[in-house]
Amino acid sequence: MKFPKKKILFCFGTRPEVIKISPLIKKSLNYFDVCSVVTGQHNTLFRDVEDLLPKVDYHIEIPVKRTLNFLFSKLFIELEQIFLKEKPDLVIALADTASAYCAAICAFNMQIPVAHVEAGLRTYNVNSPFPEEFYRQAISRMSVLNWCPNENNAQNLIKEQTPGKIIITGNTTIDLIYQHLPQLEVEDTNQVLITLHRRENKDYFEKILKQIRHFAEAHPELKFIFPAHPNPSIQKVLNVVKYSNIEIVSPLKYLDFLKLMAKSKFIITDSGGIQEEVVCLKKKTLVCRDTTERQEAIDVGVCKLVGSNLTDSFEWALSPVNHEVENPFGDGHACDRIIESMERYFDGR
Ligand code: UDP
Numbered sequence: 001m002k003f004p005k006k007k008i009l010f011c012f013g014t015r016p017e018v019i020k021i022s023p024l025i026k027k028s029l030n031y032f033d034v035c036s037v038v039t040g041q042h043n044t045l046f047r048d049v050e051d052l053l054p055k056v057d058y059h060i061e062i063p064v065k066r067t068l069n070f071l072f073s074k075l076f077i078e079l080e081q082i083f084l085k086e087k088p089d090l091v092i093a094l095a096d097t098a099s100a101y102c103a104a105i106c107a108f109n110m111q112i113p114v115a116h117v118e119a120g121l122r123t124y125n126v127n128s129p130f131p132e133e134f135y136r137q138a139i140s141r142m143s144v145l146n147w148c149p150n151e152n153n154a155q156n157l158i159k160e161q162t163p164g165k166i167i168i169t170g171n172t173t174i175d176l177i178y179q180h181l182p183q184l185e186v187e188d189t190n191q192v193l194i195t196l197h198r199r200e201n202k203d204y205f206e207k208i209l210k211q212i213r214h215f216a217e218a219h220p221e222l223k224f225i226f227p228a229h230p231n232p233s234i235q236k237v238l239n240v241v242k243y244s245n246i247e248i249v250s251p252l253k254y255l256d257f258l259k260l261m262a263k264s265k266f267i268i269t270d271s272g273g274i275q276e277e278v279v280c281l282k283k284k285t286l287v288c289r290d291t292t293e294r295q296e297a298i299d300v301g302v303c304k305l306v307g308s309n310l311t312d313s314f315e316w317a318l319s320p321v322n323h324e325v326e327n328p329f330g331d332g333h334a335c336d337r338i339i340e341s342m343e344r345y346f347d348g349r
Helices: 015-028 044-052 068-086 098-109 132-142 151-159 172-183 205-218 254-262 273-281 295-299 311-318 334-346
Strands: 007-012 033-038 090-094 114-117 143-148 165-168 191-195 223-227 246-249 264-269 284-287 303-305
Touching (some): 007 015, 007 098, 015 033, 015 044, 015 090, 015 172, 090 334, 165 334, 172 334, 191 254, 205 246, 254 264, 254 273, 264 273, 264 311, 303 311
Parallel strands (some): 090 114, 143 165, 191 223, 191 264, 264 284
């Protein structure tokens, strides 16, 4: 007798989640009955990356202007109905967003097992990144399977006496970027790429942008490109960087953004995921944050934490990167390991 396939349900809603979960959903279709739920946490940014997804079964509509608590209240009600209807054997959340946290806690309340992709990243400061550090710590307490990108992340979970299984897999974003490498021309040009969006940076955006403008004025040979996040705190200070060699553009589709990264001299960002991608592309990066959960990117000499004080670090960013660095975030086979781990879990092994 042939057993029905196990049903796994992916729940996600932000741009980085779509990017990182997409290769896993694609691969999982060969092994499991897959249900994919978009929470609507990001609206316009979702449209830039939705073509990476092989299937969407539910797309929850959320008003654009809302608080985190409003988002939670809406998602709890909607997700419960979806989980009741679909009866998944496993709910899969990725990383640390409000969507991931809601999906995990909603499944936990309904006694549906939860599994966590990109588990074990920590700053141990619940205000940085806010609110993500708390969300990812909480998801680890609920998950039966914790898929960690690397040994450091696994050690964090061991120290915390995490109840579920801990498996080192690599990061799925490395799987995706390796798939795209043949389409990328990695070269050193005179271009500097900028992204900023973190909630906890909102009082510093103007200060950061002023320093970038001064540097741009002093370096007319460089060309700055800034795909500006729709975050209103960024939009309202954009005039600070209106200058001849700084181009402000709309957020880009994933492959277009990768192409820009590949052609950059260096990158300025407060993003989490970009810290992993720049290690693959070996691009020096100034990280506008006080903490990072990706210390490995600093250790290999690709990223530098600068908080909101960039000026003293521009020279560092202009100096060449060490091309010999090994990638601490994965080898491009994270999805295979995650699928194998799910098969073992469903077999009771
Ligand atoms: N990204 C993109 N288009 C852009 C800017 C970023 O596709 O215009 C991608 C980038 O390659 C990375 C992800 O979005 O994979 C990072 O998202 P973000 O910085 O918003 O979130 P975080 O990683 O900080 O959670």
